[in-house]
Amino acid sequence: MDYEIALKKIYDIATTSKPDIVLKTIVEFLYENFKKYSWIGIYIIKENNLILGPWKGSQATEHTKIPIGKGICGSAAESGKTEIVDDVTSDDRYLACFISTKSEIVVPIKRKGNVIGEIDIDSDIPNAFNKDDQLFLEKMADIIVDFIQ
Numbered sequence: 001m002d003y004e005i006a007l008k009k010i011y012d013i014a015t016t017s018k019p020d021i022v023l024k025t026i027v028e029f030l031y032e033n034f035k036k037y038s039w040i041g042i043y044i045i046k047e048n049n050l051i052l053g054p055w056k057g058s059q060a061t062e063h064t065k066i067p068i069g070k071g072i073c074g075s076a077a078e079s080g081k082t083e084i085v086d087d088v089t090s091d092d093r094y095l096a097c098f099i100s101t102k103s104e105i106v107v108p109i110k111r112k113g114n115v116i117g118e119i120d121i122d123s124d125i126p127n128a129f130n131k132d133d134q135l136f137l138e139k140m141a142d143i144i145v146d147f148i149q
């Protein structure tokens with residue numbers, strides 16, 4: 001799906017759905033419409049840990065609580081910068097969830113400059129994520145921040 005169309009759809013979901021189902025609906029929308037997004041999760045920061053919220057994928061992850069600073073997820077939370085890993089096997093920080101994962105993107109969700117959560121996407125395809133994914137997901141993060149406590 002085209003990223004501009006997807007952003008409009010995400011905005012529509014955010015403005016017309018019941019607030020308590022917005023994050024879940026958006027995660028499912030991404031899973032259905034971007035085939036290279038194999039697993040999508042939203043983590044929310046609580047007391048120096050990332051706690052897994054809504055997610056969609058073929059399997060559950062054991063990493064439902066990740067300390068800030070640990071893994072690709074914890075690194076992005078610490079730095080406040082998007083992480084793109086083209087080949088997860090070549091990154092020492094990587095916390096493995098699924099044997100099928102080849103690449104990963106983690107996009108911080110910020111409120112007034114502070115990281116309050118993040119979007120984590122795994123792909124079964126190597127080098128799956130580019131600048132367009134990054135820009136798209138960073139814009140999405142700005143939309144969904146209002147639905148995180």
Ligand code: SME
Nearest residue numbers: 061071072073094095097
């Ligand atoms: N791979 C992540 C952990 C979360 S799972 O991908 C769902 C990491 O290295 O932080």
